[in-house]
Amino acid sequence: MIIDKFAALATANAPGQEIRQAAGNVGNLMRGGKISGRPVDFSHGDVDAFPPTPGASDHFAEALAAGGRQAYTEYRGSADIRAELAEALAAFTGAPVSADEGTIVTPGTQGALFLAVASLVNSGDRVAIVQPDYFANRKLVEFFGGHAVPVTMDYLAGSADAGLDLAQLKAAFEAGARVFLFSNPNNPTGAVYSTREIGEIARLAAAFDVTIIADQLYSRLLYANQTYAHIRAAGLPEQRVVTIMGPSKTESLSGYRLGIAFGAPAVIERMEKLQAIVSLRAAGYNQAALRTWFREPAGWMEDRIAQHQAIRDDLLAVFRDAGLATREPQAGSYLFPTLPPLAVELGDFVRLLRHQADIIVTAGTEFGPHPNSIRLNFSQDHAAAVAASRRIVEMTHRYRA
């Protein structure tokens, strides 16, 4: 039934939709008064604290001046821009990218994820999905009538690995899953899969003819002394890996809605066919902002990483000092602290944070069965983020079971 299909797509607790939530009866649950402080919306990065890559708006203006040529690109995006990107992405990921056959520009990485899942998942198909992982992954699979087969990740184990349960992954493939969709760095924990894990995943995928959709949105924001293994360079056949990236996060170009999928030409071709009826193309003028990508001014990315690393370290200290088990993010700007047992439900605690402490976070339940965690995107003003994290700790004291 179409009603069930849309009930499963509930977005009331999705990041960014808090404005549509009623406060409900949260006032009845309140313990103590307001905890004042500068409001922080941890549901997404703050592009005012970390502004867009320099030059993006100039490229937009140039594209506008170029007129029709840039307004009406191929559905898969401007050929010129894809040629530039193919080169940069091949260098970044360590494996060749075909500009013509193996790239598609999409409205954000969300657009790429949607098209990739739609191109690979049919009614009744099983898809291996990590727990925890990006909230839309499971919804996408279910929207197309697929079944998500959960594979757990023990992200708090403290090893050099992300903690994926490889035995479970193998079991999922044995049970018939032919698609594995995962984010790396992991959203919401910031865990990066080790080279060993990526190798094992590739080995299993090859053995079972599995196609991989790798969401690498945050892979450029890699912290000091971390290594990153691109699964598309792990020896799988070209047609078995679609990689998704975009400049929305680290580069703060989210307001332009740009993403790219690259790899498997047959999948990219399907994605373009579908994009023709989903949204035609990423906004033509906006595509030009991609000309800044991987061409940031010297030192710009290093600075951005260093600033995020400093915030990461401070927030991690706040939560760990308070006894909240938290994985150290190896890349990206998500933090996923574990809360102590609370006297209120997670959904109410999230609402209380908003109404009592002016803090927006995303409930762990959006990412799988994680009712004791919250996700923070710490790409925020440094001081405000630290102060807000202290308010979160204070709130956990007030609502401790």
Added chain:
Amino acid sequence: MIIDKFAALATANAPGQEIRQAAGNVGNLMRGGKISGRPVDFSHGDVDAFPPTPGASDHFAEALAAGGRQAYTEYRGSADIRAELAEALAAFTGAPVSADEGTIVTPGTQGALFLAVASLVNSGDRVAIVQPDYFANRKLVEFFGGHAVPVTMDYLAGSADAGLDLAQLKAAFEAGARVFLFSNPNNPTGAVYSTREIGEIARLAAAFDVTIIADQLYSRLLYANQTYAHIRAAGLPEQRVVTIMGPSKTESLSGYRLGIAFGAPAVIERMEKLQAIVSLRAAGYNQAALRTWFREPAGWMEDRIAQHQAIRDDLLAVFRDAGLATREPQAGSYLFPTLPPLAVELGDFVRLLRHQADIIVTAGTEFGPHPNSIRLNFSQDHAAAVAASRRIVEMTHRYRA
């Protein structure tokens, strides 16, 4: 099978994708040499000949300066902008629009169409579709596993009506179709449904509990002495009509990818849930360009209509003088001339037009079973469009059966 699903989505002949077509063996079919003239791409409007609404780029720049507030709107789009639009759209269509519950901003009207069909059509459902009509309508229905029930339109009959076969529409509803999707003005013919026809469609829809998706993308470009009836103002319950519009055509804002769906709150709510996993939202900064919509400078729209009407009249004369039966477009910038019997197939004729006469048109077969027609978007440089139309006529002489 997912392979069949994507085979049905063929885009090789879709407007704008000509660049990906191989010339094939079209040289073997050529009769005579090249017919020289300024190239014209009739597959879409020329935003260089008819530039975007003044002020759109200023609003984009302001939104960019506003930062995060504009980059991260609700999934259904900025509440401020939707409030302005709701007022303008209610005035334009003659029926109330709820800004909060009854509007969603999408990546182009294509985005709105996709979300609307996805929200109303499930596997096995029947959907009434006009022949001819916008090429994506049938593909959208089939992508979601629905069955398109064709309803023919005798657009060459020369009456005051668009020519919809109302008996066929009723039969489609009797056969179980509970959704009717149609463009008005009709794409590709430019026919506008008469007030009588809209009344009859509404009466039938009410009798059979049918939900209407009305694609009114071109409804503002209405020529002299024409009247336009909005089906959302035809007395149906609010939840039975979703109207889709956008500033991509008449207003030439296509490069911004903006559309809006308005009406039925329950459908809009589903559309937002789905947009959350399809593309999150229309590009945040771009949404601000909608602030120019329905607020064009005095006389701007009248001028634009007058210029298009002049082109329409000249092209119509060229085709009719050559004996090519062509409906006079009452609105919009599409023209759908009927070709004489040709010695080559339509697909080859379209390729020959491109390679021999530097003209891109869209084959009639994209719009239903219309192998003897081609579609032109005549929002082009006036003189170039007239000259190219003469070349088309010359080409029909060369390839006449």
